[in-house]
Amino acid sequence: MLAKRIPVQDLRPGMYIHKLGGSWLKHPFLRGSFLLTDPADIRAIMEAGIREVWIKSTAGCPRPEGRSEAPPDAPEAPALTGMSPPVETCDSTSPMASEVARAKDICLSAKGQIVEMFNEARLGKAIDPNATLPLVDEIASSIERHPIALLSVARLKTHDDYTYLHSVAVCALMLSLARQLRLSEEHTRLAGIGGLMHDLGKAAMPLDVLNKPGKLTDAEFEIMKGHPAAGAELLRAGGAAPEVQEIALYHHEKMNGQGYPHGLAGNEIPLLARMGAICDVYDAVTSQRAYKEPWNPAGAMRQMASWDGHFDKVLFNAFVKSVGIYPVGSLVRLASQRLAVVTEPGQDSLLRPTVRVFFSLLDNEPIPMHLLDLGAPCCEDSIIGPEDENRWHFRHLDDMCLWLK
Numbered sequence: 098m099l100a101k102r103i104p105v106q107d108l109r110p111g112m113y114i115h116k117l118g119g120s121w122l123k124h125p126f127l128r129g130s131f132l133l134t135d136p137a138d139i140r141a142i143m144e145a146g147i148r149e150v151w152i153k154s155t156a157g158c159p160r161p162e163g164r165s166e167a168p169p170d171a172p173e174a175p176a177l178t179g180m181s182p183p184v185e186t187c188d189s190t191s192p193m194a195s196e197v198a199r200a201k202d203i204c205l206s207a208k209g210q211i212v213e214m215f216n217e218a219r220l221g222k223a224i225d226p227n228a229t230l231p232l233v234d235e236i237a238s239s240i241e242r243h244p245i246a247l248l249s250v251a252r253l254k255t256h257d258d259y260t261y262l263h264s265v266a267v268c269a270l271m272l273s274l275a276r277q278l279r280l281s282e283e284h285t286r287l288a289g290i291g292g293l294m295h296d297l298g299k300a301a302m303p304l305d306v307l308n309k310p311g312k313l314t315d316a317e318f319e320i321m322k323g324h325p326a327a328g329a330e331l332l333r334a335g336g337a338a339p340e341v342q343e344i345a346l347y348h349h350e351k352m353n354g355q356g357y358p359h360g361l362a363g364n365e366i367p368l369l370a371r372m373g374a375i376c377d378v379y380d381a382v383t384s385q386r387a388y389k390e391p392w393n394p395a396g397a398m399r400q401m402a403s404w405d406g407h408f409d410k411v412l413f414n415a416f417v418k419s420v421g422i423y424p425v426g427s428l429v430r431l432a433s434q435r436l437a438v439v440t441e442p443g444q445d446s447l448l449r450p451t452v453r454v455f456f457s458l459l460d461n462e463p464i465p466m467h468l469l470d471l472g473a474p475c476c477e478d479s480i481i482g483p484e485d486e487n488r489w490h491f492r493h494l495d496d497m498c499l500w501l502k
């Protein structure tokens with residue numbers, strides 16, 4: 098399709114600008130080609146002194162973004178103390194946004210149930226694992242409707258919410274992984290129940306150690322190492338399936354035999370427990386804790402992939418497929434030297450999710466936020482890699498990834 102040159106007076110929203118006349122350094126747009134959607138942009142083009150533009154047909158062509166010719170070694174921006182909140186409003190009609198609302202309700206009702214379960218366990222009462230089935234089914238249905246919404250909500254836990262939302266998150270991650278592995282209905286459900294109850298044994302741990310805000314001493318850590326066996330015993334007493342007991346008992350084992358409580362290695366560790374180890378660690382490291390900042394989800398994926406001997410590699414690869422190389426909520430650096438947050442997994446490629454672009458590294462300042470589908474055929478931008486969010490201290494990344502006000 099050849100570009101057609103027209104005077105700026107003939108520009109209308111909906112036209113695809115292929116090139117702006119004059120030097121791009123002088124105009125206010127990040128790149129010279131883009132889909133014209135805002136009449137204010139026409140005024141800005143005129144005010145920049147541009148007289149002519151080249152346009153192309155927009156048929157079937159999503160908005161291209163980014164400036165892929167940007168130098169990869171652009172100067173580092175200094176840490177910021179914060180930035181403006183998102184300017185876009187919540188699109189309650191998007192599948193993600195509507196499921197996020199339902200997922201919040203599920204997490205809220207889960208809180209009561211899980212807190213009660215832990216309280217009863219603390220009192221020495223037997224826990225009936227079947228009582229959690231409706232909740233596990235609700236979590237499974239949410240994942241069925243949208244694979245990422247509930248995970249995105251459960252990831253945003255505060256220190257106070259950690260125990261119960263960690264249970265919900267591990268349950269959801271286990272269900273996603275079980276689906277990815279095409280496990281039977283029965284085993285998928287057992288994986289979900291085991292995910293929800295994997296840390297039940299913490300109810301048997303001394304409260305001063307369990308609730309200690311800082312890092313544990315070696316002696317305290319030795320005490321906490323008792324929680325897998327304590328949890329498995331509580332579940333056995335309540336009549337839980339052996340697979341659910343095994344998730345509780347073995348979720349801290351490692352493939353190289355250096356885990357606990359029994360130092361099992363490789364396939365000595367039951368399948369669902371090997372899955373539990375991956376889901377438990379991923380949610381723990383990407384969550385805010387009293388003694389540490391959360392890891393960027395994409396950075397966590399990289400780190401975990403580099404831990405030789407810790408996880409079952411085949412299962413870990415399936416886990417990456419179920420959650421994404423750049424999971425929702427990841428802060429990423431684009432080839433156009435902009436920062437963005439991942440909002441939806443890629444449809445066709447794990448490397449090309451949809452992102453919300455919000456910061457220019459070249460100008461070292463926020464830019465108007467907008468969504469960018471990196472998998473769109475006409476998109477010229479791409480992800481260079483995960484960005485360490487602790488270096489930046491942006492305050493609204495989570496709102497951005499959930500597309501909330």
Ligand SMILES: [Fe+2]
Nearest residue numbers: 295296348349
């Ligand atoms: Fe644990």
